[in-house]
Amino acid sequence: MKKIILITVLAIFAFGAKGADKIPANSKIVSLNGTVSEILAGLGLENNIIGTDVTSNYPESLKSKPKVGHNRNISAEGIIALQPDVVTGLSTEIKPELAAQLKAAGIKLVLFTQDFSADGTRKLIKDVSASFGGAPQAAAMIKKLDTDLAAVNKVSKSAAKPKVLFIYARGAGTMMVSGDNTPLNKIIQLAGGQNAVTGFNDYKPLTAEALVAANPDVILLFSSGMESLGGAAGLLNVQGINQTNAGKNKKFVTMEGELLTGFGPRLGQAVAQLSQKLK
Template sequence: MKIIKNALLLFLMISTSISAVQARHINATSKKIVSVNGTVSEILAAIGLEPSIVGVDVTSTYPVSLKSKPKVGHNRNLSAEGILALQPDVVTGLSTDIKPELADQLKSAGIKLVLFTQELSAEGTKKLIRQVANSFGNKPKAEALVKKLNADLAAAAKLTRSEGKPKVLFIYARGTGTMMVAGQNTPLEKMIQLAGGQNAVKGFNDYKPLTAEALVEANPDVILLFSSGMQSLGGPAGLQDVQGVNQTKAGKAKRFITMDGELLTGFGPRLGQAIAELAQKLKS
């Protein structure tokens, strides 16, 4: 009798384990997901969960097919109404994307929150990829993504400078009325460093309004903008009209470079490609 009871117990344990695995698989593929972060959205799409995504924030621009998904606003200014209207089972993004009051509203509506932290480094990106894939039940896809990322990072490393790091100033522009420069401990500074450059400004974190005096004092070798930011200024000619630009080394040499914003700052699966592109532009 004891042998029979032990065998039955073992059978029940195995059955429960199998059911749990199946449940995780069903949850990963059948639940409706709203992603409020471009990097997390990109990872979800890369691990095969794009069909489950019913809504995204405006930073979710890659792959391009995500642009056709319903929008819930910008991750810096989300409201519960837009998210709840899509009736998701899960809302995911970075912990910095969801304010406490919004988290309470979503939880009260029975919506599960799956939030991650992001470290602005190559290792941090690998960690995020694995965490997202593990949380949504697709660990094998994560390892394939990490393998591709490692190859891209190795290729990018061959392009980065080891000496003579150019001073790069990043300007966030939305027309001449909104112009900010990226300080220390920002995604832009980290990317500039990874690509073999150095931030032209020091002494403050986050972003500060651009002034002609600060621009001249920084005297960058290169000025970097998002592609959309350059367009908002009317192109390179518009940037040169900004007071102080033509007094810098970058302005005199017309060394202005642009990149897609999400690629440049996402620290996602395309990090190696982003570093390589920026490094190549800094060298040219």
Template sequence: MITVLGFSSKAGKKIAGQKIVSLNGTISEILAGIGMEPYIIGTDVTSNFPESIKRKPKVGHNRTISAEGIIALQPDIVTGLTTDVKPELQAQLKGAGIKLVLFNQEFTADGTRKLIKEVATAFGAPSKANPVIDKLNADLASAAKSGKTGGKPKVLFIYARGTGTMMVAGEGTSVEQIIELAGGQNAVKGFTDYKPLTPEALVAADPDAILLFSSGMESLGGVAGLQQVQGVNQTKAGKNKKFITMEGELLTGFGPRLGQAVAQLSQNLK
């Protein structure tokens, strides 16, 4: 039977030390931060921090994972976000007798603190959350002091997987939230989630900066490739070559490194 464990210390003691597969990079990072990395026997491909996590067996991308790869590792527990584990995957894991520990995530600084506490408590180490949160708070405070941008530059985030797949981030996305934390504003409004990039919308948005994942920029062939995208050179960002790249999980993970992500983006927006 699938067991979605609560966050009581009693539940946590029952699962501490068991074999874990993590299907989310942020959860994996928190688990490593509270000393649970030795018990992680597999992860999804978004789990890439700390560096040692990359050496764990991979079971695929969290949105397209099949049960077979997870079950083959014989974990006691599968953990991740509620948005990551589809009902059919839950049913398959249930049939294999694997427990699920799933969390909700809010893309705010308080949401990150809450998630760290919940993960630590669920895995039987509530006190281990404190130093992780203390470091997060210090990083956020440092970013706030040094990250004044002088106004709120308009930032357009483009999710790119080559020129054939280019999407822009709308309202309510994790990207919009971190842009605002870094002192900027989303250059596009009027829709939620993501929508395809069009030259007309790009020119109309006229961003001061264009933000991409590092992997996205690489998929376009670097800056030269981005400048070939229709409409880019007609924007302020294009004319000033204000293109910013960041590692994807750092930028959007809203995990323990949130303060570092805010600081890095703030500096790049200056």
């Protein structure tokens, strides 16, 4: 029963993202998602942001904001200490217990949903603007997104579709590959590639057998992931890598993780950058 009540509380708070209440212009905001933080900054509300989660690193100036932890593992105490008027983020990342604690402290929670697609990005920008204001800035962000994506589409439609394997790495001991229904799968497709592994959702551990069977043309990693392996030489030491087309050709691509997976206002730039690197 307690779990049901907490989930209900979270659902009630998430309703605020539909624009039921307009957030006052002078509100002090804590943002618990990097993409939402980026949109808020783009709407001209960076000065209103008094704290963020650790994924909120763009624009660069957000790095100096007080951090309250990672969006999937945040305690209420750090947020409450900042005395915000409103806390915002994504509904999939906020635990019901945290929602209940914020409510008890009298803090408004406005949550949004995110779909990893171009349309989903446009909708998220509009939804955040509907709650926090900044309609002209939202329109400008969407126009820039559309322009960037249109430029990439002209190139990717005529190009071959390389098989791309994304590896999430935190050292050689922690390596996962992304399957269907992941932001990596979606952005690989937008950039003109095809996911080298399919038939499963989310992520699963990397195995040498599956790696060789997938035989990717390109291996994609976060920049931080490649660093954790010791660079390209360390990646080549992973069993099975040198038996793939990507390994034989040393076709390894790295990108900044939040840009690659954020699906925010810079989505067009991310797709363009990845598309260029896949060539």
